[in-house]
Amino acid sequence: MTSFVSHITHDLSQRIVQPANAPSSPVDASESPTKDSLRAAFLSINQSASLQETRRCLESLRGLETQSLTQPDEEEIVLRRVVLGKVAVELYGRALSITLEEAMHVEDELEWWADVERSSSSVGLYLLQTFPSRIVNFSNTILAALQKRHLPLRPSTLKPSSLRQLFPSNGVLRPNALAISLFPHLHYQPYSIALTIGRFPSASAFAHSPRRSFESAFSVFAQTFVNLARGFTSVALLPLELTRGECRFKHHELRRLRDQKAETLGTLSQLRDLLASGIEEQSPEQGLARIAEFAAAFQLVVKGESVNDGTKAADLNLMDSLEAVAVELEATDALRHVSEMKARNLTRPSRLTLLWPRLVLLPPLVLYLIQRTYASRYSLHQMAVEAFETARGFWEDWLLNPLKGVVNTVRARADGGMIVNRESVKADLDSLERMALALAKEKLNYDAVQMAALSQQIQLGDLTTVMQIYEDDIKNPLKSAVGGTLLRTLFIQVQKAKVDIDQALSGIDKLLKSQELTFAFVGVAPALAIVYAFAGYLRSIWVGGRGRGRYGGQKWRARVWLKVRRIERLLIAQPQSTQGHIPGLRETPQPSIPPLTSGLLLLSVSHLRTYAEQCLPANSRLREGFLEDVTDLEDSALGRAEKLRVLDRMWRCWGGMLGWRKMVGGAAGG
Known part of the structure; x- marks a missing residue:
């Protein structure tokens, strides 16, 4: 029994309570074997809720009815209502469970065929997988036809001409018995190909307008x-198209069967309120009447029958209805349902049929790969060594060493230079100062005060005094070069240029020093980006949809997203029921959600409950809140507008956490 059905039956069972202060009867309860039997039946069905125990309880109640000679008192009526209510709840839960399991099985098969039909490669693979069985059916059809006509099996009988005589066709490219043996769905959906050939203009048209007629003939x-x-292409692709048509036919049949099961499920779910009212009714007589009304409608739904307009549910006996339901449910099991689907050839092929191409092709491929691997073992070993060395070189040279450089840069002091040394610049400046001071003392006879002022000017880069001496020397260059100070002033200017260059390089050095950490991070950034991307890929494998992952993984979350979308679509479109309400019931307002829509809704909601119980963290607020929303969607008392608001709440609360919004964005982008 699924968790959805268990939730419903548990809620109904909690409403069945024996009265603590039953009215006293003229005969003591201990002296009434009927009451003792009713209490024993209630205890037995509470302890064992199997279908066999339910039938035994009904048989005991039937025996008590036949043995009772006196009019039952109020306490006995209350006990009978309690026992029959418990029996009705158990049968109702069993019917819900069977119908839901059958509908879920049909929907699983439907989705499998839809996935195959959706992809051309899947259709081709399915044709390959079922090719042996089609050949077997083809051969059996030929053998059966030969045996029917008492013809021997000879190679000549397998010629196309002999097969055309043996299996005549009603038309060109129309399915005959052989085509139906290969593609059984052609028995219900014939397939034909039309080759369209244009009509050439007449000879009189050429005579009246040769040019236009020639253009028309060419077109x-x-x-x-x-x-x-196109016709030849269609003929070449005919097997694939026929296979796709077979998948489409089975998908259509399964959808129709799914809708039938869902409509039954929706009708059963709408009977829940009637059963609950019969259980909770204060008056025992009215409670039994409502349970009888429920049992009559329940019997009609389980048997899939309809009653005449003049037949009322109250005319049917409560015990007869419950016994008929128990017999019908006992005869209905999962094996019979699967057998019926296999007989109609609506189930997916067997596991062996699906796996035989792999079982046939994989061993030779594996053997070939082993041989090629062994033959290339030396080159593969060398490739592995090179890959290891490459990875180690990347790890050490491009990641660890640059990171060590970053650490050393942070720890190093800012005194050292990258291009020039500070002491070298100071030495050149001191040399320039000494040269200028010596020249000024010899040439200009400066005293100590003037020498100190000149020293400060030189520190600031001002060589005006030296330049004035140079200007005087170049007035008589030869004389100054031989016996004057022209060469000394030139050398002082060379030293000044050297000092200027050193100071410029010192400024550049300071700039580079201030950006040294930036350059270090730029050097290690590509390696860090590669490591980050690789780590993210590994994390996606570990946490994402390839494994189980968080919250069930990507596949589970995608399925739940599709179910939520389908629930919203059902509530908006509301496919109508083909059977309508069940005749014989009391005239009550029709529910806001038709039975077919309600059944399809419960079918999708059951997947949400299964997902929450299997994939969401136990004892978490996420799981508790999600299950509360699922319970609201299962509640038949809520109408269409209320359930749409529940869906809005689910999108708002769980859309981001479960990744539904990303899936919507991906679907829109794709």
């Missing part, structure tokens, strides 16, 4: 050629 010829090419 007709081109169109005919295109149509022939």
Whole structure:
């Protein structure tokens, strides 16, 4: 029994309570064997809720009815209502469970065929997987036809001409017995191909307008050629198209069967309120009457029958209805349902049929790969060594060493230079100062105060005094070069240029020093990006949808997203029921959600409950809140508008956490 059905039956069972202060009867309870039997029946069905125990309880109640000679008192009526209510709840839960399991099985098969039909590669693979069985059916059809006509099996009988005589067709490219043996769905959906050939203009048209007629003939010829090419392509792809048509036919049949099961499930779910009212009714007589009304409608739904307009549910006996339901449920099991689907050839192929291409092709491929691997073992070993060395070189040279450089940069002091040394710049400046001071003392006879002022000017880069001496020397260059100070002033200017260059390099050095940490991070950034991307990929494998992952993984979350979308679509479209309400019931307002829509809704909601119980963290607020929303969607008392608001709440609360919004964005982008 599924958790959805267990939730419903548990809620109904909690409403069945024996009265603590039953009215006293003229005969003591201990002296009434009927009451003792009713209490024993209630205890037995509480302890064992199997279908066999339920039938035994009904048989004992039937025996008590036949043995009772006196009019039952109020306490006995209350006990009978309690026992029959418990029996009705157990049968109701069993019917819900069977119908839901059958509908879920049909929907699983439907989704499998839909997935196959959706992809051309899947259709081709399915054709390959079922090819042996089609050949067997083809051979059996030929053998059966030969035996029917008392013809021997000879190679000549397998010629196309002999097969055309043996299996005549009603028309060109129309399915005969052989085609139906290969593609059984052609028995219900014939397939034909039409080759369209254009019509050439008449000879009189050529006489009246040769140019226009020639153009018309050329266009007709081109169109005919295109149509022939399309026809030949269709013939070449005919097996794939027939296979796709087979998948489409089974998908359509399974959808129709699914809708039937869902409509039954929806009708059963709408009977829950009637059963609950019969259980909770204060008056025992009215409670039994409502349970009888429920049992009559319940019997009609389980048997899939309808009653005449003049037949009322109250005219049917409560015990007869419950016994008929118990017999019907006992005869209905999962094996019979699966056998019926296999007989109609609606189930997916067997596991062996699906796996035989792999079982046949994989061993030779594995053997070939082993041979090639062994033959290339030296090159593979060398490749592995090179890959290891590459990874180690990347790890050490591009990641660890640059990171060590970053650490050393942070720890190092800012005194050292990268291009020039500070002491070298100071030495050049001191040399320039000494040269200028010596020249000024010899040439200009400066005293101590003037020498100190000149020293400060030189520190600031001002060599005006030296330049004035140089200007005087170049007035008589030869004389100054031989006996004057021209060469000394030139050398002082060379030293000044050297100091300027050193100071410029010192500024550049300071700039580079201030950005040294930036350069270090730029050097290690590509390696860190590669490591980050690789770590993210590993994390996606570990946490994402390839494994079980968080919250069930990507596949589970995608299925739940599709179910939620389908629930919203059902509530908006509301496919109508084909059977309508069940005749014989009391005239009550029709529910806001039709039975077919309600059944399809419960079918999708059951997947949400299964997902929450299997994939969401136990004892978490996420799981508790999600199950509360699922319970609201299962509640038949809520109408269409209320359930749409519940869906809005689910999108708002769980859409981001479970990744539904990303799936919506991906679907829109795709």
